[in-house]
Amino acid sequence: MPPDPAAHRVIHLDDYIPVVGEPEIAEIRALASRLQDQSVQMVNSTAVGGGVAEILNCMIPMFQDLRIPVRWDVMTGGNDFFEVTKAFHNALHGGTYDDRAENFEIFLAYNEQNRQRVALDSSLIVIHDPQPLALVAGRHNHAAHWLWRCHIDLSRPNPLVWDFLEPFVIRYDGAIFSSPSFTHQLPIPQYLSYPCIDPLSAKNHDLEPAQVRAIVERFGIDSGRPILTQISRFDRLKDPLGVVKAYRLVRSYFDCQLVLAGGGAADDPEGGAVLTEVREAAGSDPDIHILDLPPWSALEINALQRASTVIIQKSLREGFGLTVTEALWKKKPVVASAVGGIPVQVIHKHTGLLVHSIEGAAYQIRFLLSNPALAAQLGEQGHEHVRENFLMTSNLKRYLALFLHLLCRH
Amino acid sequence: MKTARDPFRFSTAAYITRVCPLEAGSLAELSEALERSSDASIFYHTFQSLHRHHFLTEGYSNDFAQWVLAACNCSELAERLASFDIRDYLSLADLRRDFCWAVRDYCQTYPSRAEAPAFESFDFLEAVEVAVPLDLEAANLREFVEVLARLSHASIYFHFISSRLRLHLRTNDFSLWLERNLGLPSLADRINRIDIYTHTLEGVQRTLLDLIARQGA
Known part of the structure; x- marks a missing residue:
C-alpha cells in the first residue's frame, strides 16, 4: 500500500x-x-x-x-x-x-x-x-x-x-x-x-469507498453484511466482553459481524490477558473479528470505522472518548455508554444513543439496524456536532x- | 438605494466555557442549583446551547430539558422546560426564574421522582463572551447582503440571537438596523420572526438572504 x-x-x-x-x-x-x-x-x-x-x-x-x-x-x-x-x-x-x-x-x-x-x-x-x-x-x-x-x-x-x-x-x-x-x-x-480530532489526519481524512473495502476485506471482514465495531485498547474498562454479549443478543435477529479492534496488548500485561479473555469469549464464531493492531494503524482504523454500520463504545469508565468523536465525524450512528465525556458528544436520540447496560446496547443496536434512515440522521447530526465543537x-x-x-x- | 445614517458594523464572538462548582444529581438538586446559578450559567445552558447545537432542529431546546429527558427520564418536565423560548425573555434573571419555578413545581407534585438519582449528573457551566469587531461594515442593503453571505455561524449567532440580551429588546441587531437605518420595518419584522429553534444557523442565514432578496436588495 x-x-x-x-x-x-x-x-x-x-x-x-x-x-x-x-x-x-x-x-x-x-x-x-x-x-x-x-x-x-x-x-x-x-x-x-x-x-x-x-x-x-x-x-x-x-x-x-x-x-x-x-x-x-x-x-x-x-x-x-x-x-x-x-x-x-x-x-x-x-x-x-x-x-x-x-x-x-x-x-x-x-x-x-x-x-x-x-x-x-x-x-x-x-x-x-x-x-x-x-x-x-x-x-x-x-x-x-x-x-x-x-x-x-x-x-x-x-x-x-x-x-x-x-x-x-x-x-x-x-x-x-x-x-x-x-x-x-x-x-x-x-x-x-x-x-x-484533526479531520485531515490519517485517522480521519476522507477515504474512497474502494479503499475502505480493500482494507477491511484484508482483515477477512465481509463488507456486504452489517458490521458492528468497537475501537479501543484491550482494557476491562472498555468492557469488550460486554460488547461480545451485546453482539450475541443482536445476532439472534440480524446476520451481522463484530469487530473489536485496538492495541495495547503487546506492551501491557493486563491488555494481553484481556485479549485472551476476549478471544475465549468469541470462541469459534467466524463473524467476530478481534484485531490487535500496532500503533501505526491510523489508516486501518479510519477504514474500519468508515466500513461500520454501527459503532459501539460500551466503556465502563471513559476519559473523553476520542474514538467516539472519530466515529461521529465519519457520520456513523453510535451506541455508547453514558460515562465520562461521552454524553457531551452523544446527545441521546440526537447524535447517537446512550446506554447503561449490555441489554440496552443490544436493543439500541437492533433499533439502528432496523431503522437505517434514522441511523443516517444520527450520523449526520453527529458529524455536525463534531464540526462545530470537537x-x-x-x-x-x-x-x-x-x-x-x-x-x-x- | 438608501444609505444608512450609521453603517452596520459586523462583529463576531467566541465563547470560553468556565466550570462552576454547581452540579445536580437529581431533580431536587437541579432545583436548588438553578436558584444559585449565575446569569453566565443560564446563558451557557440556554442561549449558548442553541449555538453549540444549532444543527439540531428537532426537539433540542436547551441543556436543562435535554438532561431531564435523557438522564432523569421525565418527559413531562422536559417538555415544559423545552417550551421556554429565549426570544420571550429580556433578561437572564427572568429566564432563570421560570426554570426554577417549573422544576420546583414538578418536584413538589412528584416528590419521589424529585429525589431519584439521575443516570449522570448535570454540571453547571458558564459562558464568557469574547466579542471581536470584524472590520466589515455595510452602509446599504446591497453591501449588507454581500457581507451577510460570508458571515460565520458565530457572527450570525452574535447578531441574531445573543444580541437580544444586549439590546434588552425583543429584536436582534439586524432587524434593529434595517428598521432604524434603512426604514424597512416590515422586513425587520419578518427577519425577527425567523424561528431559531427550527433553523440551523445556515438556515437562518439562507432565510435572511432570501427575505432581503424578496425585498429587492
Whole structure:
C-alpha cells in the first residue's frame, strides 16, 4: 500500500477551509489579529507519541500560520523523572501510590533544571499536564499569563500527590480541563476545553469507498453484511466482553459481524490477558473479528470505522472518548455508554444513543439496524456536532478566545 | 438605494466555557442549583446551547430539558422546560426564574421522582463572551447582503440571537438596523420572526438572504 500523505503533511490553516468553511477560518484570523503583539509558549514533556504531542504538532503550525509568535518547549528528564511522573499520573487518576521520599525531590530537581534551561519569557504560557507543573515556581517580575492545561482526570487524586502539587497549581492564572467531571475544587478559574480530532489526519481524512473495502476485506471482514465495531485498547474498562454479549443478543435477529479492534496488548500485561479473555469469549464464531493492531494503524482504523454500520463504545469508565468523536465525524450512528465525556458528544436520540447496560446496547443496536434512515440522521447530526465543537480548529479558537479573555481581564 | 445614517458594523464572538462548582444529581438538586446559578450559567445552558447545537432542529431546546429527558427520564418536565423560548425573555434573571419555578413545581407534585438519582449528573457551566469587531461594515442593503453571505455561524449567532440580551429588546441587531437605518420595518419584522429553534444557523442565514432578496436588495 502506498504511504499515506496525511501522515507527514505540512499544516496550513487554509487546508481546513473545505472542512469548516472560509468564514470560520476568517473568524479565527480575526481573533488572532488581536494577539499579534503577544507571544505564546507551550511546554509539555514529549515531542512525539501521546495525545498532547499529537495536538501540539498540529496546533503549533496553526499559530505560526496566524503570525502569532509561538514556541514549543519539551521538558527533558532522566528515566528517574519519568518514573516519578508516571507514578504521579496514576496517583492523580485515583490509583495507588508508592510513597518514596525522594520522588518529590526528583520532580522538583528536574523542574528546576528545565527552568534554568528553558526561557519562559512569552506573554502567554501554557503548561501541559503535571510533569512541567513546577516551572511556575520561577514566575516572578514578569507580566506573563500562565495557564495549566490538565489533560487528565483530577476528580479523585491521591491526596499525598495532590497536596504536593496543588501549591503549584494555584500559582497559575487558570486551569483548563477536558471535562467538568475531571475538575477539582480550586481557588483559580477553571475553564473547559474539549479534546479534539484533526479531520485531515490519517485517522480521519476522507477515504474512497474502494479503499475502505480493500482494507477491511484484508482483515477477512465481509463488507456486504452489517458490521458492528468497537475501537479501543484491550482494557476491562472498555468492557469488550460486554460488547461480545451485546453482539450475541443482536445476532439472534440480524446476520451481522463484530469487530473489536485496538492495541495495547503487546506492551501491557493486563491488555494481553484481556485479549485472551476476549478471544475465549468469541470462541469459534467466524463473524467476530478481534484485531490487535500496532500503533501505526491510523489508516486501518479510519477504514474500519468508515466500513461500520454501527459503532459501539460500551466503556465502563471513559476519559473523553476520542474514538467516539472519530466515529461521529465519519457520520456513523453510535451506541455508547453514558460515562465520562461521552454524553457531551452523544446527545441521546440526537447524535447517537446512550446506554447503561449490555441489554440496552443490544436493543439500541437492533433499533439502528432496523431503522437505517434514522441511523443516517444520527450520523449526520453527529458529524455536525463534531464540526462545530470537537475539531482542531475549534480547539485553536478556544485558545485564542481564552488568551483574549485573560489579556482583557488584566 | 438608501444609505444608512450609521453603517452596520459586523462583529463576531467566541465563547470560553468556565466550570462552576454547581452540579445536580437529581431533580431536587437541579432545583436548588438553578436558584444559585449565575446569569453566565443560564446563558451557557440556554442561549449558548442553541449555538453549540444549532444543527439540531428537532426537539433540542436547551441543556436543562435535554438532561431531564435523557438522564432523569421525565418527559413531562422536559417538555415544559423545552417550551421556554429565549426570544420571550429580556433578561437572564427572568429566564432563570421560570426554570426554577417549573422544576420546583414538578418536584413538589412528584416528590419521589424529585429525589431519584439521575443516570449522570448535570454540571453547571458558564459562558464568557469574547466579542471581536470584524472590520466589515455595510452602509446599504446591497453591501449588507454581500457581507451577510460570508458571515460565520458565530457572527450570525452574535447578531441574531445573543444580541437580544444586549439590546434588552425583543429584536436582534439586524432587524434593529434595517428598521432604524434603512426604514424597512416590515422586513425587520419578518427577519425577527425567523424561528431559531427550527433553523440551523445556515438556515437562518439562507432565510435572511432570501427575505432581503424578496425585498429587492
